[in-house]
Amino acid sequence: MRGRKASAGLSRVQVLDRAEISRALERMAAEILERDPDPNQLYLVGVQKRGVPLAQRLAALVERASGRRPTVGALDITLYRDDVGPWRPAHQQPVLRATSLPEAIDEKTVCLVDDVLYTGRTVRAALDTLMDYGRPRAIRLAVLVDRGHRELPIAADFVGRTVPSARTEDVQVRLAETDDDEGVWLARETR
Amino acid sequence: MPVAPATGLRGKDLVGIDPLSAGEIQLLLDTAEQMREVAERPIKKVPALRGKTVVNLFFEPSTRTRFSFEVAEKRLSADSLNFAASASSVEKGETLIDTARNLEAMQPDFIVIRHRYAGAPHRLARILKASVINAGDGAHEHPTQALLDALTIRLHRGTLEGQVVAIFGDLQFSRVVRSNVLLLSRMGAKVRVGGPPSLVPPGIEQLGCEVYHRMEDAIAGADVVMMLRIQLERQSRVNFPTVREYYDFFALTPERLKLARKDCLVMHPGPMNRGVEIDSRVADGPQSVILEQVTNGVAVRMAVLYLLAGGQGEPASD
Numbered sequence: 001m002r003g004r005k006a007s008a009g010l011s012r013v014q015v016l017d018r019a020e021i022s023r024a025l026e027r028m029a030a031e032i033l034e035r036d037p038d039p040n041q042l043y044l045v046g047v048q049k050r051g052v053p054l055a056q057r058l059a060a061l062v063e064r065a066s067g068r069r070p071t072v073g074a075l076d077i078t079l080y081r082d083d084v085g086p087w088r089p090a091h092q093q094p095v096l097r098a099t100s101l102p103e104a105i106d107e108k109t110v111c112l113v114d115d116v117l118y119t120g121r122t123v124r125a126a127l128d129t130l131m132d133y134g135r136p137r138a139i140r141l142a143v144l145v146d147r148g149h150r151e152l153p154i155a156a157d158f159v160g161r162t163v164p165s166a167r168t169e170d171v172q173v174r175l176a177e178t179d180d181d182e183g184v185w186l187a188r189e190t191r
Numbered sequence: 192m193p194v195a196p197a198t199g200l201r202g203k204d205l206v207g208i209d210p211l212s213a214g215e216i217q218l219l220l221d222t223a224e225q226m227r228e229v230a231e232r233p234i235k236k237v238p239a240l241r242g243k244t245v246v247n248l249f250f251e252p253s254t255r256t257r258f259s260f261e262v263a264e265k266r267l268s269a270d271s272l273n274f275a276a277s278a279s280s281v282e283k284g285e286t287l288i289d290t291a292r293n294l295e296a297m298q299p300d301f302i303v304i305r306h307r308y309a310g311a312p313h314r315l316a317r318i319l320k321a322s323v324i325n326a327g328d329g330a331h332e333h334p335t336q337a338l339l340d341a342l343t344i345r346l347h348r349g350t351l352e353g354q355v356v357a358i359f360g361d362l363q364f365s366r367v368v369r370s371n372v373l374l375l376s377r378m379g380a381k382v383r384v385g386g387p388p389s390l391v392p393p394g395i396e397q398l399g400c401e402v403y404h405r406m407e408d409a410i411a412g413a414d415v416v417m418m419l420r421i422q423l424e425r426q427s428r429v430n431f432p433t434v435r436e437y438y439d440f441f442a443l444t445p446e447r448l449k450l451a452r453k454d455c456l457v458m459h460p461g462p463m464n465r466g467v468e469i470d471s472r473v474a475d476g477p478q479s480v481i482l483e484q485v486t487n488g489v490a491v492r493m494a495v496l497y498l499l500a501g502g503q504g505e506p507a508s509d
Binding site for chain 1: 196198199221222225226228229232233234236237238239267497498500501
């Protein structure tokens with residue numbers, strides 16, 4: 001599975017395969033429980049769109065380890081982005097997806113879950129979105145991949161894999177729930 | 192086969208349903224469906240349109256539509272300015288353009304316009320940099336009303352395709368019917384329209400609908416019945432003998448509603464003339480979704496503002 005796949009001026013290097021994603025999530029679930037041992041207080045909130053299946057997987061793993069399934073929610077941060085407006089390519093607004101927080105987040109320990117941590121701007125938007133829903137006891141951040149290049153003072157509490165990358169590269173996360181295969185790739189245009 | 196949503200709106204304006212593709216309509220409805228959730232939040236406001244200015248330019252009286260736009264603008268954090276003009280001050284065509292140029296000098300991002308003359312929003316769209324949204328132009332179009340009606344049907348039925356929708360009442364003076372027929376037929380619904388012969392404009396079937404003259408025939412087996420308001424204020428002469436007679440032949444009564452599908456939705460764009468085109472027992476009955484239409488109106492207008500804020504597309508042509 002591993003190695004370079006060159007096609008149409010694009011080189012892709014796989015950095016995580018399906019089994020490695022599973023192992024990374026298992027370790028992250030254990031770390032989440034170590035930090036906040038009471039799953040009744042824990043609220044896993046996935047950021048649309050690939051954070052949502054990741055939050056569901058982490059919830060299942062937390063349940064397996066503790067016997068109690070934490071609350072799971074989905075958050076769409078589109079309306080809180082800092083790049084909505086006429087400076088985007090013409091007529092292309094980001095697609096709105098569902099936000100669903102089945103229980104109030106007040107006094108809970110919310111763990112935001114996303115696939116890739118990059119500039120930190122999505123997390124900033126997610127924090128602002130969450131604050132409009134209530135006052136959690138604490139907010140943590142879990143990401144499958146941290147690729148660096150932060151533009152805001154934001155850090156993850158739980159990281160699946162740190163992937164050093166160049167800004168010109170593209171980190172591609174594909175999950176069985178949202179895509180037709182699963183893995184993490186580092187892609188770069190070649191000339 | 193459901194229509195795939197477009198990636199964005201092509202135009203800078205929303206002057207009508209007619210210029211929209213099925214994919215653009217799908218995108219508007221998908222976005223509106225998600226916008227509904229904002230109203231359920233503890234803080235019913237998101238920052239998406241912070242710093243944007245919207246001028247609500249209403250040359251005709253309107254409570255519901257103007258209010259709905261204003262709520263949508265506030266939920267998205269835009270700044271709203273309300274300009275209520277009496278129709279008499281704009282009788283001369285020049286004045287509308289002058290008013291618009293003056294407003295443009297204040298650099299608004301959106302102009303929401305309602306005007307008694309068909310085509311007024313198109314005219315503004317061509318000369319202004321701001322995005323123009325048609326909130327009703329004469330008897331021409333009322334696109335956000337058609338979108339909110341479609342969203343209401345879709346939320347109950349999952350799709351518009353194949354739905355039999357009967358629209359009944361004053362077709363002559365209704366912009367709602369034009370926009371609705373255009374939208375519903377474009378999305379694969381089967382549209383039946385009807386009303387007293389004096390209020391059915393010739394050639395309306397060219398919009399993509401079938402014309403019925405007996406209400407019972409139009410309603411038979413329908414999935415949705417949409418009643419239009421008898422617009423007494425728009426009629427220069429009386430087109431039917433009495434209100435009582437109108438009720439007898441053309442009102443949606445519990446007896447007539449029995450001819451439709453058992454779970455047929457009852458809709459009305461409002462404001463209702465109770466006891467004229469719709470019986471109170473139906474308007475307040477279990478099949479009525481009239482108040483949901485109002486709620487969905489806010490979500491639809493939020494979606495329109497949000498999607499038009501995405502970039503400067505082509506100005507509308509007429």
